[in-house]
Structure formats: C-alpha cells, structure tokens
Amino acid sequence: MSKKEGIKHPVIQRDHYTVYVEHASGVRFIHMDVHKWSKAVKKAFTKDWNEWANQQEDVLFGMPFIDDEKMRKWAVICGFELASNYLCMDGVSRKLYIWGANHG
Numbered sequence: 001m002s003k004k005e006g007i008k009h010p011v012i013q014r015d016h017y018t019v020y021v022e023h024a025s026g027v028r029f030i031h032m033d034v035h036k037w038s039k040a041v042k043k044a045f046t047k048d049w050n051e052w053a054n055q056q057e058d059v060l061f062g063m064p065f066i067d068d069e070k071m072r073k074w075a076v077i078c079g080f081e082l083a084s085n086y087l088c089m090d091g092v093s094r095k096l097y098i099w100g101a102n103h104g
Contacts, residue, residue, distance in 0.1 A: 012048050016041045019049070021060075030062045030099070032074070042077070049078055059100035063088075067095055 008020035008031055020031040034041075053060070062080055064071045075082075080097035087093050 012052055014044065014048065017045055019052070028058060028060050030060050030078075046077060053078070053099065056100060059098055062097040062099070063094050064097075065094065 005023055008022045010018050011021050012019040016034065016036040018033045020033075022029045022031060060080075061083075062075065062078075063086065075097050078099060080099045083096045083098040085093050086096040
C-alpha cells in the first residue's frame with residue numbers, strides 16, 4: 001500500500017461498504033463509505049473490520065465530519081475511543097477518535 005499523503009486507499013471493499021486508509025500528518029485515518037446497512041451487513045462488516053484491524057501495528061484515527069448517534073455507534077463497533085476534540089483548520093471542533101492505543 002502506498003503511503004502518499006492525503007490519498008484514500010481502500011483496505012476493505014465489499015458490495016455494501018468500503019473502508020479506506022488515508023495518511024495525513026504522519027498518522028493513518030480511517031474513512032468508510034456505506035452503501036447499505038442492515039443487521040447482516042453489520043455482522044459482515046464487524047468480521048471484516050476485526051480481521052483487518054487486528055493485523056494493524058499502528059494506531060488508527062477517525063475524525064467524522066458528521067457527529068451523530070450513528071457515528072458514535074460505529075466508533076463503538078470498531079473499538080475506537082474518543083481521544084479529544086480537535087479544532088480543525090475550517091474553525092470547526094470535531095471529535096478525534098483513536099483505535100489501537102490499548103491494543104496489542
């Protein structure tokens with residue numbers, strides 16, 4: 001996988017969702033596109049995520065642009081923890097989530 005700054009690279013691709021990694025400022029951010037969500041998709045995603053994420057040696061970050069109940073549930077499903085609120089360059093404070101700080 002290339003480590004080009006600011007480019008999203010797919011790491012999990014399925015019919016109903018794609019998970020990407022983006023290298024930015026020396027850290028790895030997770031992005032996810034969801035095309036359909038159901039109990040079956042959640043189960044498949046959770047399996048895919050755990051298999052992929054548990055192979056990672058470095059911490060992962062997530063910073064959602066939309067902060068709602070769905071996002072908080074996704075963070076919990078994936079094992080992310082709230083690290084801090086971060087003031088972004090556009091002047092908006094967003095939640096910064098971290099995964100892996102307490103893993104492996």
